[in-house]
Amino acid sequence: MSKPKLSDEEITQRGRELYENSIRLRVETPDNIGKIISINVETGEYEIGDDLLVTSLKMRTKQANAALWSERIGFNAVYAVGGTLFRIAE
Template identity: 70%
Template sequence: MFCPRIRRKSLITLNLRIAHMANPQLSGEEITQRGRELYEKSIRSQVETKENIGKIISINVETGEYEIGEDLIMTSRRLQAKQSDAPIWAGRIGFNAVYAVGGTLTRMA
């Protein structure tokens, strides 16, 4: 049976979440640029170790803080627990992408 009250409440919650995320201070391109620069210039040499190769790194591009783990969602959530509106860039340590869709991940030198 269709219950309009439940559906309307769900839509309101969804709209509030989208509205909260709809006003980013940085564009996706700026987040990507800052994340890559931070990783290459100041983080890569510290984290690209044998035990970290293949793990996910999420970086708050405003503060430079980062989290490493096996799961993209968990590393991002740990950063968001510190700053809920953190602009986050993520990568896979030692590789050119986080995930491969229809191809393979390429190991970086």
Template identity: 80%
Template sequence: MSKPKLSDDEITKRGQELYENSIRPQVETPENIGKIISINVETGEYVIGDDLLVISMRLRTKQADAALWTERIGFNAVYAVGGTLVRTVE
């Protein structure tokens, strides 16, 4: 698998900006809360699903070196290890 051309910091910055400024209003619906979204930060294309690996691979079939940013819709993290996910949306 190819490595993205962008740094981790740039992927995070672009992913957060895309999500907050254009994607969030479309996807933060009751039926999507708790699902995972993976965003290609270079194209703005995204996929929503329940399995991080599956949705990421769907984006990578279109662009092998895609710079992907992921979030759990309506929560503060994708996964919680030894902690609790905090709901950011009511």
């Protein structure tokens, strides 16, 4: 498997922009709050599920070397280690 051609910073920037500008309004629903979204930052395709590994693997079956960015829908982070997740969506 080859390494994505984008830097980590570019993946993060594109992922946030895609989420905020074209995906957020479609996916931030009561049923999806707290779920994980993995986004291919080059195509805009995404998968939503309960597990980061599962959503990432589903995206990798479509494109093995996809540059992926993930987020917990409606929260400030995917996981909290030694801290607390804060809900940012209603």
